[in-house]
Amino acid sequence: MRIGIYPGSFDPVTLGHLDIIKRSAKLVDKLIIGVLNNSKKVPVFTNQERKEMIETVAADIPNVEVDYFTGLLVDFAKEKQADVIFRGLRAVSDFEYELQIAQLNRTLRPELDTVFLAASVEHAYLSSSLVREIAQYRGDISSLVPEELIPIVERKYQEILSKT
Ligand code: PNS
Numbered sequence: 001m002r003i004g005i006y007p008g009s010f011d012p013v014t015l016g017h018l019d020i021i022k023r024s025a026k027l028v029d030k031l032i033i034g035v036l037n038n039s040k041k042v043p044v045f046t047n048q049e050r051k052e053m054i055e056t057v058a059a060d061i062p063n064v065e066v067d068y069f070t071g072l073l074v075d076f077a078k079e080k081q082a083d084v085i086f087r088g089l090r091a092v093s094d095f096e097y098e099l100q101i102a103q104l105n106r107t108l109r110p111e112l113d114t115v116f117l118a119a120s121v122e123h124a125y126l127s128s129s130l131v132r133e134i135a136q137y138r139g140d141i142s143s144l145v146p147e148e149l150i151p152i153v154e155r156k157y158q159e160i161l162s163k164t
Helices: 015-025 047-057 073-079 092-108 128-136 147-163
Strands: 003-008 030-036 064-069 084-089 113-118
Touching: 003 015, 003 073, 015 030, 015 047, 015 084, 015 113, 030 047, 047 064, 047 147, 073 092, 084 092, 092 113, 128 147
Parallel strands: 003 030, 003 084, 030 064, 084 113
Antiparallel strands: none
16 A cells, blocks of 8 residues: 655645645655644744644545654654655746655655646745634635635634734
8 A cells, every 4th residue: 555645734724735635646656744833934824723724625635644753754654654745836846845855754664755736827926824824814725715615714713813
């Protein structure tokens, strides 16, 4: 059985992520989406919120499961007996950083390969940080995140703004 990992912060999951999830899931028997729980980078959405949002949008893909991870990606991949890591590439600007991580991960665990999927053209500009920025200023995020998540993201920013 081929197991793949698609790691990320998913703060929040975007239409670009969902595209990579769907395409990666077709290439393996099981795809585990690894939601980074990193103490250095405090996310806007809690671990549980990020996990639940992915579970919601990937509910109709039978071979996908979602889990958190802390620490090194290679250790999480080992624990999950994964053979391959998937990452999406939007532009050349992503490449340098992603290549460095992929090479580092292969140094740490040579049997683990990274497969890059080219982002679909319509998602090339899309990132979680842009979604957060637009949501913060009450902009229209309907072309950026899956439809079911629009009220969740908007509610989160209403909560945040009501506290400031
Ligand atoms: O969605 P992101 O924030 O671009 O995802 C980055 C991620 C989670 C793939 C990367 O930060 C990661 O793998 N972090 C885990 C820690 C680790 O393994 N570090 C060594 C390689 S950077």
